[in-house]
Amino acid sequence: MNVEKILKQDRRALARAITLVESQNPEHYPQAFALLDALLPHAKRAVRIGISGAPGVGKSTFIEVFGLWLIAQNKSLAVLTVDPSSTQSQGSVLGDKTRMQNLSADKRAFIRPSPSSGKLGGVTFATREALLVCEAAGFDVVIIETVGVGQSEITVASMVDTFVLLVQPGGGDELQGAKKGILELVDIIVVNKADGDLKKLANQSASQYLRSVKVPILxxxxxxxxxxxxVWQAIEKHRDNLKQTGAFPEKIKQQNKQWFLEALTENFLKKLKADLKNNAEVDNYLSAIDSCEISVAHAAFLACNRLGKIFLSRGRERLN
Ligand SMILES: Nc1nc2c(ncn2[C@@H]2O[C@H](COP(=O)(O)OP(=O)(O)OP(=O)(O)O)[C@@H](O)[C@H]2O)c(=O)[nH]1
Ligand SMILES: [Mg+2]
Known part of the structure; x- marks a missing residue:
């Protein structure tokens, strides 16, 4: 991997680097980790913006004009779009790229659709690694786009500075319906499509939201x-506020903790699943279950305790 090229924002090098760090193939890990460690000293925190919203609310259209505006302000920009449908269709992300045609044609913008690895909502935990690559490359702003489906919003909120939710005019029910937990993560709400016939409705929605939530409504x-x-001004204001109140370093610390714990859990699960395949102990429990000697719940509880100890001691041996 050519670190120099990545640092110069070479598009091909960036795309290849992200593919590598997102790879789920253990054979790629040594190279991926070496790359991440080499990039880390160069990574300077970008303005990280999460953009979420229901399908069709206008996320792609918004990011295109927002991105072009940022470029006009002399800011370089990376967009990581996470498309949950891409695992099935393998090609829908291309549709998005064509939708952001002007932006993707611009040399100062880098658009990267990430496959979702089949996770609901589509945010792989490797999105954070892709983010690191972009920050090492020195992009001023990184936008992470996701479709609003619960878990993905929570994950995106846990890696950005400012989380922006796009809503439709008249989407009051949508907002009411949004799980309370998610609304708490939202820093700015933008009522999009405030134009033409929808303008009046957008105004109504905005004032309605103003009464029910505390965050800025645009x-x-x-x-x-x-x-x-x-929208950019509101994002800057939010960041300034984080900095002035001293909440920013704490936020970053919490995000690192969550990132590490998620990655650690993921690693554990992978190892565990591999260990549980063709495991004699597991087979013993299974035959006890089949012959109705023990309930599944009870067997799983006992097996977890027993196998946990075995795996841990084996892990210790490996470490020593
Ligand atoms: N009137 C109006 N239409 C808009 C606006 N923004 C987007 N649209 C239209 O809404 C439709 C969906 O826009 P997209 O940008 O593809 O929405 P999206 O949220 O990215 O959709 P998904 O990627 O499918 O989740 C398109 O037909 C857009 O032209 C807007 O500000 N006003
Ligand atoms: Mg889109």
Whole structure:
């Protein structure tokens, strides 16, 4: 892997680097870890923005005009789009790239669709590694786009500075329906499509939201390129506030902790699953279950305690 090229934001090198760090193939791990460690000293925290919203709310359209506006302000930009449907269709991400045609044609923007690895909501835990690659490359702003489906929003919120939710005019029910936990993660709400026939409805929705949530509510039209600068200003204000109150370092610390614990759990599970395949102990429990000597719940509880100890002692041997 050519670190120099990555640092120079070479598109091909970036794409290859992200593919490597996202790889689930253990044979790629040594190379991927070496790359991440080599990039780490170069990584400077970008302005990290999460953008979420229901399908069709206008995320891609918004990110395109927002991205072009940022570029006009002399800021370089990386967009990591996470498309949950890409595991099935393998190609829908291309549709998104064409939707962000002007942005992807611009040399100062790098757009990277990430496969979702079949996780609900599509955010792989490797999205954070992709983010690290982008930060080492020195992008000023990194946007992570995700479709609003619960878990993915929580994961994206846990890696960005500012989490922006796009909603439709008249989407009050949508907001009410949104799980309370997710609303708590939202820093800014943008009522998109505030144009034409929908303008009045957008105004109504915005004032309705103002009464029910505490975060800034903005109106925008991605299609007509309106209200875009205001969104950036709200993001800057949110970040300034994080910095002034001293909450920013704490946020980063918490995010690192969550990242590490998730990655650790993921590693454990992978190892465990491999260990449980063709395991004689497991087979013993299974025959006891088949002959109705023990309930599945009870067997799983006992097996967990017993196998846990065995695996741990084996792990210790390996370490020594
Ligand atoms: N009137 C109006 N239409 C918009 C606006 N923004 C997006 N649209 C339209 O809404 C539709 C969906 O836009 P996308 O940008 O693809 O929405 P998305 O949220 O990325 O959708 P998914 O990727 O499918 O989740 C398209 O037909 C857009 O032209 C807007 O500000 N005003
Ligand atoms: Mg989209």
């Amino acid at each position: 109106k925008a039209s991605a299609l007509h390129n309106q209200g875009i600068q205001e």
